[in-house]
Amino acid sequence: MLGSPLRWTRSESLNLSSSRSTVLRRPEIGFVGLGHMGGPMSARLVRAGYDVVGSDLVATARAKLRALGGRTVDDVGQIGAVADIVVLILPNSDVVEAVAGQLASGMRPGAAIVDMSSSEPTRTRRLAESLSARGIRLVDAPVSxxxxxxxxxxxTIMIGGDADAVPGLSELFAQLGRPISVGPVGSGHAVKALNNLLSAAHFWLTSEAVAIGIKLGIEPEVLLSVINRSSGRSGSSEAKWPSFVIPETFDSGFEAELMLKDVKIAVGLADDVNIPSLLGRDLSGLWEDALNCLPAHADHTEIAKVLLERAALSELAATVARPEERP
Structure with missing residues (x-):
């Protein structure tokens, strides 16, 4: 267990001319990325009593955090100047590196960045080395x-790096879920990519199995109820199909493009260690091909629409946008 999140620090706010009395408080938390995942995660921290300063490109996302009692800024660099721990939930390593650079210019030595995005492990390790030279620690902690x-x-929080060296981080993680240390910096992102390789395969095959079942006259709900009592069950059969596909909501909150990105990262990891990922490479191609049939920013569960359309099984096919109809 880590030490208590309470420690003696100087009380600061975004208005640096405000009172600077020394008080006992929790670490101040920065949070960059207040979207589908970052929004509810940052909200939990505010409700738990943390002082959270957030930033997001979308004004409504910032407004939601303020309504809960958090603070927001437009300039990410301001967060680096006041936060002890900055959490990132961003689309990819390109954005993570750009934001980390803005943060690092103002962060105090001893502060930490916690990348809870799905990033590329090799780039995460390089970023950790760069930040370490400035006295800033990086922990990767992607989630599922x-x-x-x-x-x-x-x-589920997959921790890469020395979280024990960051005061109060275990208590912060406890507000968000179940943390599991998996190895050195970059290991968390590697585990997340490998998990999503499996998740993408499960969802694709579950969708194929349902399509075959429909052709054989078996109702999807009946087939899934049997699978979920049998060895073929997975998160896709137990949660994704019943919650997002059958009701036709397709709103899991995780985009198909991001799933494909993680599959490609996993296949790249296989290449790095000279292990042929034959199914993984084929799966990447299948997802990429199906993604071309969906509108931009489609939820990953909408891949089922494509498979049903190809089997000519459902009116869902009529709702699948053609590539030329993309915005």
Whole structure:
């Protein structure tokens, strides 16, 4: 267990001319990325009593955090100047590196960045080395569990790096879910990519199995109820199909493009260690091909629409946008 999140620090706010009395408080938390996952995660921290300063490109996302009692800024660099721990939930390593650079210019030595995005492990390790030269620690801690897990505080948190060296980090993780240390810096992102390789395969094959079942006259709900009592069950059969595909909501909160990105990262890891990922490479191609049939920013569960359309099984096919109809 880590030490208490309470420690003696100087009380600061974004208005640096305000009172600077020394008080006992929790670490101040910065949070960059207040979208589908970052929004409910940052909300949990505010409700738990943390002082959270957030930033997001979308004004409505910033407004939601302020309504809960958090603070927001437009300039990410301001967060680096006041936060002890900055959490990132961003689309990819390109954005993470750009934001980390803005933060680092103002962060105090001893402060930490916690990248809870799905980033590339090799780039995460390089970023950690760069930040370490400035006295800033990087911990990678991607999550699994979707929007529901982010809202309920039941996320699986895959920790790469020395979280014990960051005061108060274990208590912060405890507000968000179940932390598991998996290895040195970059290991968390590697585990997340490998998990999503499996998740993408499960969802694709579950969708194929349902399509075959429909052709054989078996109702999807009946087939899934049997699978979920049998060895073929997975998160896709137990949660994704019943919650997002059958009701036709397709709103898991995780985009298909991000799933494909993680599959490609996993296949790249296989290449790095000279292990042929034959199915992984084929799966990447299948997802990329299906993604071309969906509108930009489509939820990853909408891949089922494509498979049903190809089997000519459902009116869902009529809702699949053609590439030329993309915005």
């Amino acid at each position: 569990g979707g929007v529901r897990g982010a809202t309920d505080g039941t996320l």
